[in-house]
Every structure is written in C-alpha cells, then in structure tokens.
Amino acid sequence: MTPIHMLMIGAGRMAQAIISGLRNKNSPEFGRITVTNFSDKKRLQQIAAMFAVHSADRWQEEVRDHQVIVLATPPETQDELLRALAPHLEKQLIITVAAGIDPSYMEKRLGKEVPVCWMMPNTAAQVGKSMTIFTCGKAVNEQQRKIISLLLDAIGESEELTEQQVHDMTAITGSAPAFVYTFVEALERAAMDSGVSAEQARRLVVPMLSGSAAMLEGGSEPAELIRQVASPGGATAEGLRVLDNGKFQAVLHEAVNATNRHARNSRNEITTAKKGR
Numbered sequence: 069m070t071p072i073h074m075l076m077i078g079a080g081r082m083a084q085a086i087i088s089g090l091r092n093k094n095s096p097e098f099g100r101i102t103v104t105n106f107s108d109k110k111r112l113q114q115i116a117a118m119f120a121v122h123s124a125d126r127w128q129e130e131v132r133d134h135q136v137i138v139l140a141t142p143p144e145t146q147d148e149l150l151r152a153l154a155p156h157l158e159k160q161l162i163i164t165v166a167a168g169i170d171p172s173y174m175e176k177r178l179g180k181e182v183p184v185c186w187m188m189p190n191t192a193a194q195v196g197k198s199m200t201i202f203t204c205g206k207a208v209n210e211q212q213r214k215i216i217s218l219l220l221d222a223i224g225e226s227e228e229l230t231e232q233q234v235h236d237m238t239a240i241t242g243s244a245p246a247f248v249y250t251f252v253e254a255l256e257r258a259a260m261d262s263g264v265s266a267e268q269a270r271r272l273v274v275p276m277l278s279g280s281a282a283m284l285e286g287g288s289e290p291a292e293l294i295r296q297v298a299s300p301g302g303a304t305a306e307g308l309r310v311l312d313n314g315k316f317q318a319v320l321h322e323a324v325n326a327t328n329r330h331a332r333n334s335r336n337e338i339t340t341a342k343k344g345r
Contacts, residue, residue: 071099078140
C-alpha cells in the first residue's frame with residue numbers, strides 16, 4: 069500500500085491523542101502527518117516537535133497532498149470548515165472526530181459523493197486503548213475502509229454503529245471515562261481517610277481497577293463477578309446495599325441521559341444558528 073498521508077485540521081487534545089496513538093503503534097502504512105490549526109501557532113510548533121510531524125499555517129494549501137483529512141476542531145466550527153473544504157477536495161477521505169457531526173451532516177455540506185466517516189474516540193487513544201465508535205457515509209469504498217481500520221487499530225478497539233447509535237453511545241464510550249475517573253477519585257479519598265498517602269491510595273486503587281477490568285475482558289459476567297466478591301451478609305454486601313440505597317446505577321443511567329440530552333441540544337443549537345445566517 070502506498071503510504072497514507074494524513075492532514076489533521078485542529079491541534080487540540082483529541083488530535084494529539086490520535087497522533088500519539090499512531091506514533092506509539094509505529095504504523096508503517098502512514099507516511100506524512102501534517103497538523104494545522106486556526107490560531108494557536110505556539111501549540112502547533114510544540115506538537116510538531118513532540119510527535120515529529122509536519123506543521124502548516126494554511127490547511128487549504130495542504131489538502132491535495134493528503135489522502136485523509138481529519139477534522140479535529142470543535143463542533144461549532146465544522147459547518148464553516150466543511151463548506152470551505154469542499155472546493156479543495158479530490159476524493160479524499162474526510163474524517164471528523166467532533167461530537168454530533170455525523171455523515172448526514174457532512175454529506176449535506178460536502179456532497180453525497182464525498183467519502184466521509186464520523187469517529188468518536190476517547191482520550192485513551194494516546195495509550196492505544198481507545199474504544200472508538202464510528203459510522204461511515206455512503207461513498208466510502210473498501211480501500212478507504214481499510215484506511216479507517218488502520219487508523220482505528222492504531223488507537224485501540226472500535227465498533228461500527230449506525231449514525232443514531234453513535235449519537236446515543238458517545239456518552240458511554242466518550243464521556244463515561246470521566247465518570248470512571250470520578251469513581252477513582254472517590255475511592256482514593258476514602259483510602260486517604262484511613263491514613264494512607266495520596267501516592268499509596270493511587271497505587272492501591274488503580275491496580276484494583278485494572279484487575280477488575282481484566283476479569284471482565286476475560287469474559288466473566290458482571291453479576292457473577294459481584295457474587296464472587298460479595299458473600300451474602302458479608303462486608304462487601306453491606307457496601308453494595310449502601311450503593312443500592314443511594315441509587316448508584318440509576319444515577320449513572322441519568323448521567324448518561326444528561327450527557328446525551330446536552331449533546332443533542334448543542335447539536336440543535338448549532339443547526340439553528342447556521343440556519344439563521
């Protein structure tokens with residue numbers, strides 16, 4: 069396969085996570101990676117030096133030399149960016165990692181013949197552990213699907229879903245890591261209440277979490293694992309009773325729903341604002 073040249077428009081956290089994942093994987097299929105952004109030239113220079121990638125001041129001058137264009141700018145910038153990008157395209161694969169910007173949205177601005185893909189990685193991409201959900205537009209061909217697979221494999225695992233499912237599942241795969249980190253903070257504070265240092269609390273909690281995840285990755289069902297830990301009438305069962313009384317699962321469910329509601333409202337606000345122009 070001819071080396072794949074990728075242009076990254078946007079240099080924020082997700083752009084850096086993807087570049088880091090590709091560099092850590094050392095994927096030979098990817099050749100030149102060029103990064104550009106709209107304003108923060110200092111950050112652009114830092115990223116170019118950190119990851120040994122090219123940088124450019126004007127993305128318009130780079131499009132034709134890259135087969136893959138990744139849009140890693142905020143959702144509210146994507147309408148204008150897509151419309152500005154359209155005249156420069158020659159069948160490049162366009163990928164967005166912006167929340168709410170699905171293939172239908174992209175095709176409306178670029179044309180249905182343009183191959184597009186919407187990816188929702190999480191920040192674990194920087195350590196090759198992202199769980200990325202994605203969906204493709206109608207014009208994506210088999211060769212471009214291979215490129216998408218290579219990119220996804222470089223940053224972790226992935227699952228192809230429908231447009232609507234990506235909208236609904238972003239709270240699970242994209243936002244829920246923050247819920248997990250909040251859970252870890254709470255456990256660490258509880259550990260420190262018993263007199264251990266912050267460093268000791270971290271060493272106790274993180275391996276516990278990693279080991280628990282490994283048990284799930286091994287195929288065990290959560291309910292069975294709970295039974296293995298919690299003897300009837302025992303100390304763990306008492307702790308679970310407190311979580312149940314506090315409606316722990318219901319609160320998590322509502323956190324997911326709240327995330328989706330906010331994302332949906334933000335998406336509607338962007339669409340409404342653009343129609344009002």
